[in-house]
Amino acid sequence: MSKSVIKVEHLSKAYQIGQIGTGTLSRDLERLWVTKVRGKEDPFLRIGEVNDRSVKGESDIVWSLRDVNFEIEQGDAVGIIGKNGAGKSTLLKLLSRVTAPTSGQIKIKGRIASLLEVGTGFHPELSGRENIYLNGAILGMRKKEITRKLDEIIAFSGVERYIDTPVKRYSSGMYVRLAFAVAAHLESEVLIFDEVLAVGDAEFQRKCLGKMGDISKGEGRTVLFVSHNMAAVKSLCNKGIVLENGSVKFNGGAEQAVAYYLGGGGAQTMNKVVFDKKFQTPVFSLHEMSVRNLEKTVNEPIAEDLPIELSTEITFHESDADRYHLTFHLYNELGEPLFSFHHTEESAKIQSGRNQIVCRFPAHFFQSGNFNLALFVVRDKRKSIFSERDILTFTVVDGQREMGVFMGREPGYIKPRFEWQINGK
């Protein structure tokens, strides 16, 4: 029989969006009257809807999680993945008891410790040593437990020399090291990590991820890891749960979960954005941007083995519109810049009025993964008059490959095809 340590049953969480505070007293009274006196269902929850932030909703109650069920077994390292707004953070908050569910329940065996952030409660005036005690106690450690592990924690953090200096004098790197060191020495049976933990320099990042690996694989403790970093999920976790719009879309092995997630999960992707009034300036109005495979619709997943088209619809109000051109910066899912690209004036000049500006990438250019675009509107090749990061996010999935060839993911984010020449001698 498998031993489950966490059991989530019909878990739901509703949030009120929009203004909180105006008119709440009358509404609270109405709510109290309906639920407590007449014993009916809360009228403000009944009209709630799925949390899809791209669609404007009817009510101001949104279900961040709706009827979520899963079990986690002892010793599993589970990666929880999903797009922003899928409900990952809410699930974490509920698991770590920061906020309570609207309905449903979570059952847990053993102690649970969650690290939504390192260094919670650090006081700048206190020394590193004092903060170890304070932070440890906040995370649920007893004083003698901390005393017993103090040397180990200090050694792990690598800030021995400054341990009796107030932490306000620490560099941000030292601060994070110390904070993570405390967290890594918690003795709970279940540990929840948020990916924001993996900050700091590369060496420390490796140390953190290594420690997480030790905790789950070496010590047999149960770990929940929330991340956007698919590589980290694949290497650290053996199970994966994909959340989408507040419900579990996939629950299984980590590899499969990542594949499911990157494959778009069959759900609608964000490959097209229509802009309303937000991006209207005296010079131009931005209408829409989309990424799609050539001769396919924006609703289909973008495959890397077909040419890809980036299309921007924009109206320029000035008569000398050819002074302007668009520059794009491409970022990977970690927010690291990959490269920038723009149209040269010779090949494509912007006209006054409405333009459709299309950039075509050859097939097999991108690797599968998530990409973010930043848009700049530049005047006279000198001055950027508009810039917006993350203006469009798109996901590229693996295309068809013949059986028998390498199925894994090569390193990097693009794989341009160059001209090769092999001369037999």
Next chain:
Amino acid sequence: MDNEQRDQWDLVIKGHRSLFEINLRDLWRYRDLLLMFVKRDFVSFYKQTILGPLWFFIQPIFTTLVFTFVFGNLAQMGTDGLPHILFYLSGITAWNYFAECLTKTSTVFKDNTNIFGKVYFPRLIMPLSIVVSNLVRFGVQFLLLVAMMVYFGINGANFEVTSAVLFLPVILLTMALLGLGIGLIITAMTTKYKDLTFLVTFGVQLLMYGTTVIYPLSEAKTKFKDYAWLIELNPMTGIIEAFRFCLLGRGEFTLSSFGYSVLVTVVILALGTVIFNKTEKNFVDTI
């Protein structure tokens, strides 16, 4: 079988809890944290100050001097025959403890959104730590009061310390719990209705004038016969009067007046705990 299955779980997180469910075992388990918070408050209070813990004395000394000048000399208010300094200092020391407990706990949710939003620990630890760290502060200020009593005693001032002084811990406890209770109610309400925060800052100040800090109850009864009941209705009056009676032998310390204060404290504390408990589960979403 079903029962057995249920017993295996150490923790069940649910949306609804019964009204009076306070997990005392959980609270006890986190007692180290409480002490850590107290230490933090104390140490961070005087770090990087020149006078350090001396600051604990400065506020009551100056307030006492000003009160002695304004109310004792200018307004010629009676002090039950006590030396002015002793009368005001005793009132201020006790009132400060109550006021600090109240105002500090009344912003617990607001001040700790950051910690509360990231980590779980029994939320009650925070207000309790405030009460305890203010007790430390009170203790320091109390030493000042004792020093003054010794000084005036040597100079033959007219007051007497009786065996009633043994009752002091009970008075302190009542005072702390009353401040805590009101603070809990206010902090819970302010997560949704912020208006109350404004009320607290000047409300506490005004309430002091409705309490027998700067005048004795006997004086209020003779000078404003018709309104003295209002002052007696204030549960802090019974406490301050009892405090003075135990230390200096002056004031009205009757079973009915102090018993009334205790009763009000118990009711308010119970109410505060219930409201606080109900709020703590979800306040992160609304604040």
